[in-house]
Amino acid sequence: MKLYIAILDEFPDHMVPTLVAHSVLAAHLKFQDDAMYTKWFKESFKKCTVRVNEKEFGKIVQLNKVHVGHEIHTLGGKGSCAVVCPTENDQIPNVLKFAKLWKPLQEQTK
Helix, strand or coil: CEEEEEEECCCCHHHHHHHHHHHHHHHHHHHCCCHHHHHHHHHCCEEEEEEECHHHHHHHHCCCCEEEECCCCCHHHCCCEEEEEEECHHHCCHHHHCCEECCCCCCCCC
C-alpha cells in the first residue's frame, strides 16, 4: 500500500514542500476514519510523490477518495496537489502507477 501525492507540473518547485505539507495534513483529517487509510497508516506508511501534467491531474482528481490541495497565492489558488487515499497494490490506477516520480526540474548544485 502507498499513499500517492500528485503534484501538478506547472506548480513552482520552491513551493512544493509547503503545498505537500498542507495537502497531506488536510488529507489525513479527511481520511482518518477510512479503513484502508487506517490500515496504510498502521502497517505501511509508504508514500509516492509524482509530477503530473494537467490531463493526468484531471484523471487523478476524478478518482474515488482524493483530497485536492492548493496554495492560495500560487497558480491563482487552483488545485495543484492531489492526495489519493491508499488502496491495495493491485488496485492502483494506471495514471498513478506510470506517473513520473517528482524531482526538482533544476537540481541545485553546491
